[in-house]
Amino acid sequence: MRLSVTLGTGAFFSAAFVISVAIAYSAVGVIEGWTTKTIDQAHEAAGLSWVAQEASGLNVTLSGIAPSEAARFQAMRLAATIVSGERLVDNMVLAAAPKIAMAEFSLVVLSNANGVSLIGLIPGQTERDFLIEAVSQHAGTMPVTDLLDLANQPAPEGWQTAQEFAVAVLDVIPQAFISLTPDVLKIRAITANDATKRKLETQLNSLQLQKRDLQHEVVLELITPRPVISSFRLRLTQDAKGAHMSVCSAETAQDAESIRSAAQAAGATLPTTCQIGLGSPSPFWSQAVVVAIKAVMQLKETTLEINDHNVALTGSLRTNTDLFDQITTDLEAELPKGFFVTAQRPEPVANPTVKKPAQFIATRSPEGLVQLRGQVAGDLAYRTVTSYAQAQFGAASVNMAAQSAAHLGELWSIRVLTALDTLALLDKGIVRVTETGFTLSGTTGQADRKEQIDSLLRRSLGPEATFAIDVTYIEPAAPAPTLPSPQTCIASIAK
Numbered sequence: 001m002r003l004s005v006t007l008g009t010g011a012f013f014s015a016a017f018v019i020s021v022a023i024a025y026s027a028v029g030v031i032e033g034w035t036t037k038t039i040d041q042a043h044e045a046a047g048l049s050w051v052a053q054e055a056s057g058l059n060v061t062l063s064g065i066a067p068s069e070a071a072r073f074q075a076m077r078l079a080a081t082i083v084s085g086e087r088l089v090d091n092m093v094l095a096a097a098p099k100i101a102m103a104e105f106s107l108v109v110l111s112n113a114n115g116v117s118l119i120g121l122i123p124g125q126t127e128r129d130f131l132i133e134a135v136s137q138h139a140g141t142m143p144v145t146d147l148l149d150l151a152n153q154p155a156p157e158g159w160q161t162a163q164e165f166a167v168a169v170l171d172v173i174p175q176a177f178i179s180l181t182p183d184v185l186k187i188r189a190i191t192a193n194d195a196t197k198r199k200l201e202t203q204l205n206s207l208q209l210q211k212r213d214l215q216h217e218v219v220l221e222l223i224t225p226r227p228v229i230s231s232f233r234l235r236l237t238q239d240a241k242g243a244h245m246s247v248c249s250a251e252t253a254q255d256a257e258s259i260r261s262a263a264q265a266a267g268a269t270l271p272t273t274c275q276i277g278l279g280s281p282s283p284f285w286s287q288a289v290v291v292a293i294k295a296v297m298q299l300k301e302t303t304l305e306i307n308d309h310n311v312a313l314t315g316s317l318r319t320n321t322d323l324f325d326q327i328t329t330d331l332e333a334e335l336p337k338g339f340f341v342t343a344q345r346p347e348p349v350a351n352p353t354v355k356k357p358a359q360f361i362a363t364r365s366p367e368g369l370v371q372l373r374g375q376v377a378g379d380l381a382y383r384t385v386t387s388y389a390q391a392q393f394g395a396a397s398v399n400m401a402a403q404s405a406a407h408l409g410e411l412w413s414i415r416v417l418t419a420l421d422t423l424a425l426l427d428k429g430i431v432r433v434t435e436t437g438f439t440l441s442g443t444t445g446q447a448d449r450k451e452q453i454d455s456l457l458r459r460s461l462g463p464e465a466t467f468a469i470d471v472t473y474i475e476p477a478a479p480a481p482t483l484p485s486p487q488t489c490i491a492s493i494a495k
Contacts, residue, residue: 109167
């Protein structure tokens with residue numbers, strides 16, 4: 001009996017011990033899990049996802065690669081707000097510091113009439129002393145401005161030789177911009193003309209050959225200013241031998257190439273070069289020339305001359321009249337704003353037995369320039385139409401290219417004057433008058449112009465007259481607001 005009690009008591013205490021140990025291990029796991037999870041959440045919220053946490057009992061070990069000492073301290077500080085700092089073990093390491101990049105050396109020597117400036121980063125005081133002394137000898141009495149910075153690093157290979165070459169260049173080109181890097185030596189300067197440019201290029205090439213140990217790539221940029229052209233011109237002639245462009249002007253080499261390409265595509269022989277210079281009458285000069293060349297190449301034995309804004313077409317007796325007039329009208333519409341067309345063609349000797357159908361054409365450009373072509377009834381009618389057009393549009397704006405035809409009567413003069421009246425109601429447009437027809441087309445900034453023109457034609461030509469009107473209304477741009485005068489502003493302030 002006594003043995004049974006002893007065994008029962010031992011079994012009870014053994015079971016209690018096992019249960020206690022199990023509960024203790026479970027409690028440790030719960031505490032460790034909660035601790036690591038809470039610290040991990042705090043680190044994630046602070047953007048410290050690189051930190052790893054490991055709990056061992058009541059202690060917490062922090063590990064990971066910290067990008068900086070500040071980040072490492074922040075990770076420890078956040079963890080210390082959750083558990084006691086005495087329970088934290090710091091196994092974090094700092095990331096390797098980036099290698100310090102080698103300095104990129106550069107030198108700029110800027111020489112002009114006011115002196116020489118040295119700018120850049122060079123390797124050491126020795127190089128600086130050499131540059132100051134060498135450039136001062138070249139500058140003479142002119143000041144030398146030292147804006148150099150020094151780096152305590154070895155000079156790149158060939159740097160000393162390149163510096164010596166840069167200083168020697170100043171003896172050839174006193175005013176220049178010289179840029180030196182570890183690989184390239186650039187020389188920029190402005191020359192007076194092409195002859196001077198070729199001479200300097202020869203001298204610099206000779207100097208480079210003397211520096212046999214020069215390892216840098218030498219880039220030479222010598223610029224010759226473009227001359228000023230007083231009058232931009234182009235002349236293209238077509239005759240029985242073909243087309244030939246004898247005169248050509250352009251503002252840039254690109255513009256010259258586009259002009260030459262247009263003439264060459266049209267089959268014209270070209271001059272050796274186009275004169276390139278400043279003073280273009282319009283930013284659209286080359287565009288206007290190309291349009292005019294394409295237009296004139298559709299005609300036979302016609303000369304194209306462009307002088308600044310004036311585009312002149314001169315036909316011959318072999319030039320088709322109808323096609324000549326059509327090309328002229330189309331060209332006026334296609335040219336850029338600011339250019340105007342004058343067209344002339346000699347009229348053949350009239351055959352008394354054959355009467356050519358009469359026509360009169362009047363055109364008005366957006367700039368207000370008016371050209372009159374075709375026939376008018378005799379010399380008196382010629383003077384009358386000229387005076388009437390000059391009164392309507394201004395004497396300087398009218399180009400009278402019409403011919404007198406004595407066989408045309410008074411009714412023809414009425415139709416011609418009516419054409420001028422209708423053209424005056426348009427901002428730009430064209431009127432074509434024949435003995436049996438009357439056509440008008442163009443644009444206007446007033447909405448009721450079309451009705452006015454219709455009424456005018458019916459009164460002048462009769463209710464049974466045949467005519468065609470194609471007038472487009474273009475709403476004018478709103479006027480700029482009128483600002484008060486300075487006197488008005490002063491008076492307002494005084495009040």
